[in-house]
Amino acid sequence: MSVNTARRGVLQARKAFTRTPRFRQIILDYLHSRRRGVVLASLAMLGVTMADLLSPWPLKVLIDQILLGKPASGSLASLLGGTGEHQRLAVVVVALSIVLIALLRGFCAASQLFQTSRLGHELSALLQRQLFDHLQRLSLGFHNRTRTGELLTKVTSDTKNIRDIFTDSLLDTGAQLLTLIGMTVTMVLMNWRLSLVVLTSFPMLALAVYQFSRQIKLLSRNQRRLEGVIAARITEGLATLPLVQAFGRERHEREQFTATSEVTLEESIRAARAEATGTRAIEIISAAGIAAVVLIGGLQAIEGAVSPGELLIFIAYVTSMYKPVRSLARLSTRFSKGMVSAERIAEIFDTEPEVVDRRTALSASGLRGRIEFRNVSFDYGDGKLALRDVSFTIRSGQRVALVGTSGAGKSTVVSLLLRFYDSRAGYILIDGIDIRDYQRESLREQIGVVLQDSLLLSTTIRENITYARPGATSAEIETAARLANAHDFIMALPDTYETTISERGATLSGGQRQRLSLARALIKHPAILILDEPTSAMDAESARLVEDALSQTQRGRTTLVIAHHFVSMERFDQILVLRDGEVVEQGTHTELLTHHGFYYELSRLQGQHE
Secondary structure, three states: OHHHHHHHHHHHHHHHHHHOHHHHHHHHHHHHHOHHHHHHHHHHHHHHHHHHHHOOHHHHHHHHHHHOOOOOOHHHHHHHOOOOHHHHHHHHHHHHHHHHHHHHHHHHHHHHHHHHHHHHHHHHHHHHHHHHHHHHHOOHHHHHHOOHHHHHHHHHHHHHHHHHHHHHHHHHHHHHHHHHHHHHHHHHHHOHHHHHHHHOOHHHHHHHHHHHHHHHHHHHHHHHHHHHHHHHHHHHHHHOHHHHHHOOOHHHHHHHHHHHHHHHHHHHHHHHHHHHHHHHHHHHHHHHHHHHHHHHHHHHHHHOOOOHHHHHHHHHHHHHHHHHHHHHHHHHHHHHHHHHHHHHHHHHHHOOOOOOOOOOOEOOOOOOOOEEEEEEEEEOOOOOEEEEEEEEEEOOOOEEEEEEOOOOOHHHHHHHHOOOOOOOEEEEEEOOEEHHHEOHHHHHHOEEEEOOOOOOOOOEHHHHHHHHOOOOOHHHHHHHHHHOOOHHHHHOOOOHHHOEOOHHHOOOOHHHHHHHHHHHHHOOOOOEEEEEOOOOOOOHHHHHHHHHHHHHHOOOOEEEEEOOOOOOHHHOOEEEEEEOOEEEEEEOHHHHHHHOOHHHHHHHHOOOOO
């Protein structure tokens, strides 16, 4: 019955693997590549099992054959025969055999621990790499729906639980099962009646293990979910720390975190209580079983039905047998927690990118930058159209502004152009080819992006600029920086281009960050340049420097600017006016003002004309 209980954890793992072919394949491929280590660990496990089975036999020989003088057979008889010095030599041999068995067990246990630990740590690192790679390829829609802290928990904590299964549980469970089976068979062969006394306690043990391990799995699932919530709140709290401090909301955030932490703590305590209750039940049943063997076996020894040495083996085996049973109960808990983690990781691997390359996708190289939207409609999965039947054409080399109120669909146009999402209806063409016929990576290499909130990495300025093109030369880096009006302020820094900036570029001004972002976009020589109002949050001098840089860099490439403020709109060849997901007007600044339409009203509200 205990064997069935242990198998249940294995069946849970098999069920999780069956539901997730990719997760299963990662595990199988890894084990196949490390088959030598698996074989060595299995052999070490057999050695540990053999040592556990042999360990009480020297004491039986000492009591029955040496001290009580019971006759032995074969070579053992010649060794143990006689008295005096010969008998003393036999005692020495028995003592040495105990040492040899201990050495065998110690060597095999150390080998097993080393091999399984290496397998577990390597698998954990592999899963983390595979998960991170898969998360990088998943569409923005998935990341917008999923909290970052939850993903962080899956990549770090859940992979650690999988590692623990391989490091501490998998072969350990096999060793415990083999030991249990070997001891049971040996006891049945020695005295089947006394063996029945031992076996009667196993159904109760199996029931206790089943009940509490099932409860542990349920509690573990809730615990893992709450840990994800905790991680998400920490991530969000650190990311919004300036906002929290600016509005004096530290106490509110602390109370919110404390409330979430208390719920997690309660769930952890419930899991610990359940595990302690199950352990106590198993200990009581085990003690009752040992007491029954001592009672019945002792009476049989008094009557001469069993020898003292045989009784000693029975008591040693029973004591040792309950140890594997208790270990299997503990390992069942680990398996339950590990399977919850496996299911959570498998959920990620089961998620497919919403935007994928077609088999016949082309490499987008040497683009001229002609953009065309044909009757494009799109929603973010909530049924509310962010774009509705949008059509427009941008000729190669044109400078075009996207304007409109918040939520009009400007950012959605850019997201579709970058293939963060695919349109629900209609077509988007670049140089006359549907962008779904381009390879995503090659398409994005042809597009440079400068966001309103410039994102910089916590590394050197050189590496920030070359992030879009790692192989760029020093001359190309400097050229891009000069085009972006960033070279002068970079040279004024202590280590110039080797200066390390803080996370998100917090040590630089807004204008400096934007100019670095522009240099990063320009170094890849994009055919299309997308700008999300890069000067909206700058002082006049910084804005002038960025505007000067843009006026130089826009020549010869298609430029699309999301404009929030209607300053210098005359420099655009075309203005697209969006309202509620539709293009309601398009034309030049002068043409749109003449029409006295929606653009005219927006411009008037900003005081851009009389």
